[in-house]
Amino acid sequence: MSEPTDFLLAVEALTVSFDGFKAVDDLSFYVDPGEIRVIIGPNGAGKTTALDLICGKTRATSGSIRFRGKELTDMKEHEIVHAGVGRKFQNPTIYEDLSVFENLEVSFPRGRSVFGALVFKRDAEVRERVAEIAEMIFLTDHLEDRAEYLSHGQKQWLEIGMLLIQDPELLMLDEPVAGMSGSERIKTAELLHKIIEGRSVIVIEHDMKFVEDIAHKVTVLHQGRVISEGSMAHVQADPKVVEVYLGH
Numbered sequence: 001m002s003e004p005t006d007f008l009l010a011v012e013a014l015t016v017s018f019d020g021f022k023a024v025d026d027l028s029f030y031v032d033p034g035e036i037r038v039i040i041g042p043n044g045a046g047k048t049t050a051l052d053l054i055c056g057k058t059r060a061t062s063g064s065i066r067f068r069g070k071e072l073t074d075m076k077e078h079e080i081v082h083a084g085v086g087r088k089f090q091n092p093t094i095y096e097d098l099s100v101f102e103n104l105e106v107s108f109p110r111g112r113s114v115f116g117a118l119v120f121k122r123d124a125e126v127r128e129r130v131a132e133i134a135e136m137i138f139l140t141d142h143l144e145d146r147a148e149y150l151s152h153g154q155k156q157w158l159e160i161g162m163l164l165i166q167d168p169e170l171l172m173l174d175e176p177v178a179g180m181s182g183s184e185r186i187k188t189a190e191l192l193h194k195i196i197e198g199r200s201v202i203v204i205e206h207d208m209k210f211v212e213d214i215a216h217k218v219t220v221l222h223q224g225r226v227i228s229e230g231s232m233a234h235v236q237a238d239p240k241v242v243e244v245y246l247g248h
């Protein structure tokens with residue numbers, strides 16, 4: 001059996017209760033390094049709440065969330081970001097009046113660069129990293145464009161880029177392809193396969209074709225609990241999953 005520290009993320013017996021209603025109820029799941037995990041489940045299953053708990057936006061009532069062996073449940077949101085967990089919400093939160101370059105530049109983590117002698121070197125490093133990320137998110141030709149003129153899909157990619165530039169070890173994406181065209185969805189799947197080198201990704205998604213394209217493993221939630229887990233083929237054939245989806 002694996003030790004808990006072998007997992008990048010170990011969620012165990014996680015519960016949150018809102019006025020007695022358990023939106024997440026005794027939830028356990030484990031994510032490996034380099035894994036793309038997709039969480040699916042009907043509306044209200046607790047998917048978004050689970051991500052809110054991991055990133056510290058919502059406090060757990062009980063249970064544990066260990067990231068590289070470190071307990072997250074008693075950490076503040078910014079400490080969790082600093083520990084290496086990036087979260088993208090459903091609606092893009094980019095700076096509309098800044099260019100693509102500037103959006104990526106402001107997201108570059110600030111370190112010890114305030115020392116004068118390092119500034120020049122730092123600028124070159126930032127430009128290089130922005131160029132690298134822009135290429136990854138298919139926006140090299142739009143670096144000077146104001147973000148407000150990007151398509152909805154491009155805005156989603158830009159926000160993913162703003163997280164990637166911080167080099168998180170765990171990236172969590174809530175419905176990243178919602179509102180995207182078919183070709184944008186294919187490119188987003190490509191992007192996810194590219195970025196998992198050295199990190200893991202958790203995605204909440206409703207588009208089953210997209211889930212099939214990206215998931216290494218699927219976790220199915222219902223009423224705050226895991227009802228099935230495994231490959232896409234495994235969960236699709238699971239009578240409990242069929243029942244939950246068809247019964248609604």
Ligand SMILES: Nc1ncnc2c1ncn2[C@@H]1O[C@H](COP(=O)(O)OP(=O)(O)OP(=O)(O)O)[C@@H](O)[C@H]1O
Nearest residue numbers: 018021022023041042043044045046047048049050
């Ligand atoms: N802060 C809160 N206070 C009270 N109830 C909440 C709160 N946050 C979420 N809930 C409830 O918890 C349940 C789970 O919500 P959640 O948004 O996590 O579901 P979801 O699986 O992400 O659904 P969807 O697919 O519709 O986004 C819902 O019944 C929701 O109304």
